[in-house]
Amino acid sequence: MSAAGKAADEALNCALPIGADGVRQKMYDDYFELAGKRFHSRLIIGTGKYRDFAQTRAAVEQSGAEIVTVAVRRVNITDRAKEGLLDYIDPNKYAILPNTAGCYTAEEAVKTCRLAREAGAGELVKLEVIGDPKTLFPDVAATIEAAKTLIKEGFKVLPYITDDPVACLRLEELGCAAVMPLAAPIGSGLGIRNPYNLRIIIEQTKVPIIVDAGVGTASDAAEALELGCDAVLMNTAIAGAKDPLAMARAMKLAVEAGRLAYLAGRIEAKLYATASSPLTGLIS
Amino acid sequence: MTTQKITIELNGEPFALDSGVRLQDLIDQLNLRPTRIAVALNRTVVPKAEYPSVSLKQNDKVEIVNFVGGG
Numbered sequence: 001m002s003a004a005g006k007a008a009d010e011a012l013n014c015a016l017p018i019g020a021d022g023v024r025q026k027m028y029d030d031y032f033e034l035a036g037k038r039f040h041s042r043l044i045i046g047t048g049k050y051r052d053f054a055q056t057r058a059a060v061e062q063s064g065a066e067i068v069t070v071a072v073r074r075v076n077i078t079d080r081a082k083e084g085l086l087d088y089i090d091p092n093k094y095a096i097l098p099n100t101a102g103c104y105t106a107e108e109a110v111k112t113c114r115l116a117r118e119a120g121a122g123e124l125v126k127l128e129v130i131g132d133p134k135t136l137f138p139d140v141a142a143t144i145e146a147a148k149t150l151i152k153e154g155f156k157v158l159p160y161i162t163d164d165p166v167a168c169l170r171l172e173e174l175g176c177a178a179v180m181p182l183a184a185p186i187g188s189g190l191g192i193r194n195p196y197n198l199r200i201i202i203e204q205t206k207v208p209i210i211v212d213a214g215v216g217t218a219s220d221a222a223e224a225l226e227l228g229c230d231a232v233l234m235n236t237a238i239a240g241a242k243d244p245l246a247m248a249r250a251m252k253l254a255v256e257a258g259r260l261a262y263l264a265g266r267i268e269a270k271l272y273a274t275a276s277s278p279l280t281g282l283i284s
Numbered sequence: 285m286t287t288q289k290i291t292i293e294l295n296g297e298p299f300a301l302d303s304g305v306r307l308q309d310l311i312d313q314l315n316l317r318p319t320r321i322a323v324a325l326n327r328t329v330v331p332k333a334e335y336p337s338v339s340l341k342q343n344d345k346v347e348i349v350n351f352v353g354g355g
Contacts, residue, residue: 048353049353056353069355070353073350074296075314084352085351085352096351111324111327114322115329119350235355
């Protein structure tokens with residue numbers, strides 16, 4: 001194997017067979033861009049709900065993610081921990097994507113992003129303005145309002161949004177760095193409930209499309225990439241699995257498989273059979 | 285001579301401080317690493333460079349945040 005091939009293998013840690021140089025190259029050359037930065041991993045993972053920081057780090061490593069999301073919360077004044085999340089997730093190695101989870105108004109979300117920037121995160125922010133505590137569906141109007149302010153302040157906004165093609169269009173027009181339609185409610189594990197809407201969003205959107213929320217298992221992640229989404233963001237599907245590290249690896253493989261299948265170009269789905277074996281030379 | 289005390293609201297809870305204390309003093313007193321936190325004073329984010337010059341006053345609302353695990 002060439003040195004470049006080896007480097008590609010290591011960079012991707014991908015399990016392609018020796019000799020599949022064209023395929024390996026296809027994966028190696030593959031990346032998506034967020035706010036001018038290239039990312040080779042199409043899996044973005046959250047850091048919530050893990051047993052401890054060591055497990056969080058191990059899951060991030062297994063997943064191959066280059067971007068991880070974090071939440072912004074008050075420091076516990078009475079019980080100040082010696083170690084923090086960033087002692088385990090090196091901000092020089094991973095792009096830290098702060099979220100605005102728990103915000104119900106544009107004002108709260110904007111303030112959270114400003115605090116995140118001051119706490120050392122870059123300009124990328126995962127904007128979520130929640131509209132309802134039961135479904136955790138986004139408040140579309142408030143999300144658009146917050147995105148406007150944040151973009152004016154120089155943030156690169158990645159908005160969590162319903163799988164609504166018009167809402168995605170509006171956010172793209174405003175100048176969001178990506179759109180992040182949900183697959184299903186946050187933490188529900190229901191998978192992609194509306195692949196047809198996603199297809200419309202994929203067709204019309206020029207910025208990256210990141211499926212955010214609702215993934216339950218590896219096939220859901222693969223499906224998102226097969227449809228042509230640029231990346232998938234998940235937290236509970238990994239952290240809530242019985243073996244989070246194994247699921248982190250499964251998601252890495254699923255995202256790679258889904259992307260490769262997308263690049264390979266799938267066959268058309270047809271209602272009736274097409275024989276795989278020759279119809280000539282049949283034994284009578 | 286006794287030092288005069290003030291009470292601020294720190295992360296939603298009353299917190300007693302000597303009067304004349306600056307934001308930087310509070311952060312040092314709490315043993316927090318400035319590189320890992322952000323501070324809002326009365327809902328406005330305070331740039332790190334201003335911590336040494338901002339004096340805290342009676343009833344000030346101070347919020348100190350950091351990054352935690354989240355999705």
